[in-house]
Amino acid sequence: MExxxxxxxxxxxxxxxxxxxxxxxxxxVNLKFYTGDFIGIxxxxxxxxxxxxxxxxxxxxxxxxxILIDQQPVSDYLLNDLAKKIAIVLTEKIGGFNLTxxxxxxxxxxxxxxxxxxFEKENLAIIESAIKITGISxxxxxxxxxxSDGLFQKTIIAxxxxxxxxIMLLDEPSAFLDYASKHxxxxxxxxxxxxxxxxxxxxxxxxxxxxxxxxKLLVISNKSIELISVSEAKTNAVFKEIGGGFI
Amino acid sequence: MKENNTIKFLLLIxxxxxxxxxxxxxxxxxxxxxxxxxxxxxxxxxxxxxxxITAIIAGCTLSAAGLILQIIFRNPLxxxxxxxxxxxxxxxxxxxxxAGGTLHLFSDLFIGKTFIVLSAITGSFLITLLILxxxxxxxxxxxxxxxxxxxxxxCGAIQTALEYFSDANSLKSFVIWGxxxxxxxxxxxxxxxxxxxxxxxxxxxxxxxxLNALLLGENYAQNVGINFRSNRFYLILISSVLTGLxxxxxxxxxxxxxxxPILSRMIFKSSKQHLHxxxxxxxxxxxLLLSDALANSAIKTISLPINMITTFIGAPMVIYLMFKNKSx
Numbered sequence: 001m002e003x004x005x006x007x008x009x010x011x012x013x014x015x016x017x018x019x020x021x022x023x024x025x026x027x028x029v030n031l032k033f034y035t036g037d038f039i040g041i042x043x044x045x046x047x048x049x050x051x052x053x054x055x056x057x058x059x060x061x062x063x064x065x066x067i068l069i070d071q072q073p074v075s076d077y078l079l080n081d082l083a084k085k086i087a088i089v090l091t092e093k094i095g096g097f098n099l100t101x102x103x104x105x106x107x108x109x110x111x112x113x114x115x116x117x118x119f120e121k122e123n124l125a126i127i128e129s130a131i132k133i134t135g136i137s138x139x140x141x142x143x144x145x146x147x148s149d150g151l152f153q154k155t156i157i158a159x160x161x162x163x164x165x166x167i168m169l170l171d172e173p174s175a176f177l178d179y180a181s182k183h184x185x186x187x188x189x190x191x192x193x194x195x196x197x198x199x200x201x202x203x204x205x206x207x208x209x210x211x212x213x214x215x216k217l218l219v220i221s222n223k224s225i226e227l228i229s230v231s232e233a234k235t236n237a238v239f240k241e242i243g244g245g246f247i
Numbered sequence: 248m249k250e251n252n253t254i255k256f257l258l259l260i261x262x263x264x265x266x267x268x269x270x271x272x273x274x275x276x277x278x279x280x281x282x283x284x285x286x287x288x289x290x291x292x293x294x295x296x297x298x299x300i301t302a303i304i305a306g307c308t309l310s311a312a313g314l315i316l317q318i319i320f321r322n323p324l325x326x327x328x329x330x331x332x333x334x335x336x337x338x339x340x341x342x343x344x345x346a347g348g349t350l351h352l353f354s355d356l357f358i359g360k361t362f363i364v365l366s367a368i369t370g371s372f373l374i375t376l377l378i379l380x381x382x383x384x385x386x387x388x389x390x391x392x393x394x395x396x397x398x399x400x401x402c403g404a405i406q407t408a409l410e411y412f413s414d415a416n417s418l419k420s421f422v423i424w425g426x427x428x429x430x431x432x433x434x435x436x437x438x439x440x441x442x443x444x445x446x447x448x449x450x451x452x453x454x455x456x457x458l459n460a461l462l463l464g465e466n467y468a469q470n471v472g473i474n475f476r477s478n479r480f481y482l483i484l485i486s487s488v489l490t491g492l493x494x495x496x497x498x499x500x501x502x503x504x505x506x507x508p509i510l511s512r513m514i515f516k517s518s519k520q521h522l523h524x525x526x527x528x529x530x531x532x533x534x535l536l537l538s539d540a541l542a543n544s545a546i547k548t549i550s551l552p553i554n555m556i557t558t559f560i561g562a563p564m565v566i567y568l569m570f571k572n573k574s575x
Contacts, residue, residue: 059466083472094464096323098518107463110456111472116521117456163471 001197005071006167007033007056012065014048014055022063025051029065029225031218033201035166038193039227040210041203042242043220049203050091052220053169056201057086069167083111087160089170093152095144101155102140105130108162130162133188149176157185168192170202174209182206186213207247252522255514259529266536270299273544293434301432302539303532304444305497306507308489310531311448313504314511314523315486316375318461319479320382323512324392324565326505327490330378331398332371333504336494337425338402339370341409344417360439360495368491374398375483389569427498427554429539440496447488451524454482458520500535501554502561507531509564534560 009031015024025048033039041049054060056067058074067074069085077085087108094104108130109123119127131140134154139147147155153176160168170189174182190213192198201218204210210217211230219226221238233239233247240247272279274295283291309327316325316332327333343366377398382391410421424431432440457478460468465475493500511526538556545551 054466057470059469079469079474080472083470086470088466088470090466092464092466094462094467096321097318097462098512098516099462100518103518104463107460107467107471110460113456115453115456117459159467 001036003034003036005032006035006069006199007031008066008068008071010066010068012055012067013063014051014060015063016051016060017063024063026220026225031225031227033199035197035199036193036215038190038200038213038215039202039218040214040216041201041218041220042205042207042210042239043203044242047220047222049220050171053088053171053201053203054090056167056169057088058082059088080111083163083165085165086167086169087163087165089153089156089160089168089173091171091175099144100141101136101144101147101151101158102127102131104144104155105136105140105158105162108159108164111163126164127162130158133161134158135184150178150181153177154181154185166197167199168201170200172203172205174204174206182209189213207243211247252515252517256526256529259526259533262533263529263536266533266540267299267303269540270302270536271295274298274539275543275550294430297432297434297437298430298539299536300437300441301429301497302535304437304440305429305493305500306503306531306533306535307448307528308444308493308531309500309504309535310507310511310527311451311524312486312489313506314508314520314527315451315458315482316504317508318458318520319379319482319486320391321462321464322391323509324389324505324568326502326508327371327486328399328499328501328503328561329392329505329565330374330395331402332374332378332395332487332490333494333499333501334399334402335374336367336370336491337499338406339366340424340495341406341421342366344421345409345413356435357439360436364439364443364492364495367495368488371491371494372484372487374402375487379483424498426552427500429497429535429553431498432496436496440492443492444489447485447492448528450485452521454478454485455521455524457482458524459518462518462520499554501558502565503531503535503557506557506561506564507534509568510534 009029012029013024014026014029015022041052043049051060055062062075069077074082106119106127109119109127110117112123113119131137134157136151136154136158139151144152153173157173174185177185186209189200189202193200211233214230217228217230217233217239219228219236219238224238228236275290277290279291279295313326316327316330317323340363343363378395381394385391410418413421457473460471460473461478468475507527507530508523510530511523515522515526538553538560542551542553542556
């Protein structure tokens with residue numbers, strides 16, 4: 001399948017604003033990601049994996065430099081248009097207010113509904129298929145508070161699927177999943193990258209899974225950010241350090 | 248599931264009609280007979296009917312404001328009264344009555360009323376913004392509630408100080424108004440109260456999608472295309488206007504704003520907010536109408552303060568929720 005640039009970072013400083021001063025966590029980042037890429041992001045806790053993912057979808061501001069999504073700066077997008085380009089799975093917990101698993105998945109189709117949030121037949125079909133693909137059909141009418149951590153995780157992933165975006169960002173999606181579900185998830189993400197030509201970025205501490213399924217690895221340390229192919233991982237000094245000698 | 252909701256709504260509408268009749272015919276020391284309605288009965292047309300309409304508007308506005316606040320704070324224990332927003336509105340009204348008295352603003356009825364309404368809205372808006380700023384520093388629902396309580400104590404203390412310096416006439420109107428009452432609204436007041444309340448309640452219909460998205464929290468709302476900050480601002484504005492309006496005409500009314508959305512979520516097991524907006528309007532009206540009928544008919548010849556009744560309904564509910572620690 002044809003590969004084209006979908007995410008470009010040009011000399012970008014990433015971080016957050018606190019009391020109007022910039023707190024930069026990742027500096028002068030230059031990266032390019034293509035459609036069909038399945039990229040694993042590795043790095044120790046607090047190194048800036050979540051910061052990178054949140055900056056890519058506009059949840060955090062680009063402090064300087066540029067992030068281009070399909071040739072257009074993130075900050076220039078209408079939110080509703082950006083919602084059709086990038087879906088994100090975060091680590092935060094939500095719940096309450098009678099929210100069911102189904103409601104959360106349905107929220108993924110929100111960018112495609114009218115201003116009264118009315119779901120048409122085609123919206124419902126997409127929601128239904130996202131629920132089926134992630135295997136949460138039996139639990140879709142449960143309240144979020146009643147779901148196990150793993151099922152909750154799958155629900156949020158289904159929401160991201162229902163958003164039907166060419167780019168998917170996932171922040172430690174495998175953290176709470178059981179062994180089989182972890183492999184199911186990575187197989188699914190790999191299939192989405194291969195067959196639907198999506199660009200999938202996933203941060204994870206499950207290094208063996210990343211090595212097994214991803215096409216490239218983004219290795220982040222305090223000193224450097226490098227994009228390497230999976231075959232280079234074993235000889236990469238930073239990756240070996242993150243693996244602590246166990247890989 | 249859907250048919251079930253239709254039945255529930257039908258029941259609520261029937262209940263609304265019944266409570267309207269109860270409030271109209273038993274909502275005062277004098278009971279009204281059906282033939283009074285068709286004659287030019289002063290009590291019915293100038294006391295009872297405006298009071299019943301006021302109860303409906305107050306019930307709708309406070310419940311809608313409570314619903315908005317609970318979603319914005321993502322806290323089922325939020326409400327205009329418990330967060331001190333009603334007190335903020337009260338304080339501004341107290342200040343404006345005092346200032347208006349000295350500035351002779353009240354010689355013109357319309358200007359006087361408008362002045363009071365605007366100050367009540369300003370008061371509730373400022374307190375909401377303050378609470379919002381505080382809520383970013385604290386994570387605990389309970390702490391937020393305590394801060395709201397303290398804010399309303401502070402507003403109350405300032406109000407007491409103002410009362411101390413006011414003349415006998417203003418003092419009397421302060422105290423009566425501060426107890427909360429549905430019967431101070433005249434037919435003239437309703438001509439201001441009703442259209443403004445209606446406009447801002449209708450405005451809420453354009454925020455169904457943001458309200459649904461806000462349930463998912465700031466980040467996910469943004470990721471599905473909803474501008475969190477701007478929507479939150481407009482929603483706070485709407486809830487402030489709704490709370491301020493009602494506080495200006497009825498005084499601070501306790502616990503309706505917190506109890507009704509909770510009740511609505513208990514009855515309708517859904518997270519769809521268009522459903523809850525409608526049910527909050529119905530439930531709020533019903534609850535306040537029944538409270539009014541109860542306040543006036545519980546003890547013959549004495550009409551109890553409406554806040555006493557609403558507190559008896561609302562406060563146990565809040566306590567129950569705190570113990571249950573389940574997010575409705």
